[in-house]
Amino acid sequence: xxxxxxxxxxxxxxxxxxxxxxxxxxxxxxxxxxxxxxxxxxxxxxxxxxxxxxxxxxxxxxxxxxxxxxxxxxxxxxxxxxxxxxxxxxxxxxxxxxxxxxxxxxxxxxxxxxxxxxxxxxxxxxxxxxxxxxxxxxxxxxxxxxxxxxxxxxxxxxxxxxxxxxxxxxxxxxxxxxxxxxxxxxxxxxxxxxxxxxxxxxxxxxxxxxxxxxxxxxxxxxxxxxxxxxxxxxxxxxxxxxxxxxxxxxxxxxxxxxxxxxxxxxxxxxxxxxxxxxxxxxxxxxxxxxxxxxxxxxxxxxxxxxxxxxxxx
Numbered sequence: 001x002x003x004x005x006x007x008x009x010x011x012x013x014x015x016x017x018x019x020x021x022x023x024x025x026x027x028x029x030x031x032x033x034x035x036x037x038x039x040x041x042x043x044x045x046x047x048x049x050x051x052x053x054x055x056x057x058x059x060x061x062x063x064x065x066x067x068x069x070x071x072x073x074x075x076x077x078x079x080x081x082x083x084x085x086x087x088x089x090x091x092x093x094x095x096x097x098x099x100x101x102x103x104x105x106x107x108x109x110x111x112x113x114x115x116x117x118x119x120x121x122x123x124x125x126x127x128x129x130x131x132x133x134x135x136x137x138x139x140x141x142x143x144x145x146x147x148x149x150x151x152x153x154x155x156x157x158x159x160x161x162x163x164x165x166x167x168x169x170x171x172x173x174x175x176x177x178x179x180x181x182x183x184x185x186x187x188x189x190x191x192x193x194x195x196x197x198x199x200x201x202x203x204x205x206x207x208x209x210x211x212x213x214x215x216x217x218x219x220x221x222x223x224x225x226x227x228x229x230x231x232x233x234x235x236x237x238x239x240x241x242x243x244x245x246x247x248x249x250x251x252x253x254x255x256x257x258x259x260x261x262x263x264x265x266x267x268x269x270x271x272x273x274x275x276x277x278x279x280x281x282x283x284x285x286x287x288x289x290x291x292x293x294x295x296x297x298x299x300x301x302x303x304x305x306x307x308x309x310x311x312x313x
C-alpha cells in the first residue's frame with residue numbers, strides 16, 4: 001500500500017490527523033509522518049502564542065525539508081529530565097559531604113554517560129569532499145546562518161530528517177565558532193542531500209553578509225580582529241569563537257595578511273573536546289597567555305582588503 005500523503009513510498013505507519021473537526025486515520029511512510037507531526041507541533045506552539053526566533057527573508061528549505069520547527073514535547077521533556085537529574089545529583093552529593101568540585105566532576109561524567117545512547121544510535125559523518133570553505137575540523141562552519149538568525153531553524157529542520165548537527169561547547173562558549181559535527185541515523189542518500197541543502201543555505205547566508213547584512217557582519221568582524229590583535233588572555237573556546245567571522249571574511253576575500261590554511265591549522269589545534277579539562281589552573285592560565293601571544297603575532301599584520309573597504313565603509 002502506498003503512502004496516502006506522498007503516494008510514492010510504501011506506507012509504514014498510521015498517522016492520526018484532525019480534519020474539519022474530526023480525526024482521520026492515514027497510512028503513511030515514515031518521512032511523511034515526521035513532517036506531519038512537526039507541522040502539527042508547530043501549529044500548536046503558534047496557537048499557544050510561542051515566539052520563534054526572528055527570520056530575515058526565506059527560512060524554509062527548498063525541496064522536502066520543513067521550515068521553522070519546534071523542539072516538540074518529547075525532546076523538551078528529555079532535556080528537562082536530564083537537567084533535573086544533574087541538579088539532583090549535585091544537590092544530593094554536596095548534602096552528603098562531597099566537595100562541590102567533586103560533585104560537579106561526577107555530574108559531568110553522568111552527563112557524558114547520558115549522551116552515550118545518542119552516540120550509539122547515531123554515526124559520525126565525515127565531510128571529506130565537501131567545499132573546504134564550509135568545513136573545518138571535519139565540521140560544518142555555519143557562521144553565516146548564525147549571523148542572519150536562521151541557524152536554529154536549520155538545526156531543527158535537520159533533526160526532523162534524523163540528521164543532527166552537534167556543536168562544541170568550550171570555555172563557556174555555547175556552539176563555539178559555530179562548528180557542527182554531523183551525526184545521522186537516516187539513509188546516507190538522504191543525509192548527503194540534507195548536507196548539500198545546509199551548505200547551499202550557508203552560501204546564501206554568507207552572500208547576505210557582504211550585502212544586506214554587511215553592517216552587522218562588519219561589527220562582528222571588527223570586534224574579533226580587535227581582540228585578537230591586542231588581547232592578553234585567550235581561552236581556546238574564545239579563540240575558536242573569534243575565528244568564526246574571521247574565517248568567513250577570509251573565504252569572502254575581505255582580509256589580507258593571513259591565509260585560510262593558517263587559520264584552519266590553529267583551529268584544528270584547539271582542544272574543543274575538553275581533553276584538558278582536568279589540568280591545573282596554573283597550566284590553564286599559561287596556555288591562555290601563550291594563545292593570546294600567538295594570536296597577537298598572527299593578526300598584527302592583518303588588514304581589510306580593498307573589497308572589504310568598499311563593502312564596509
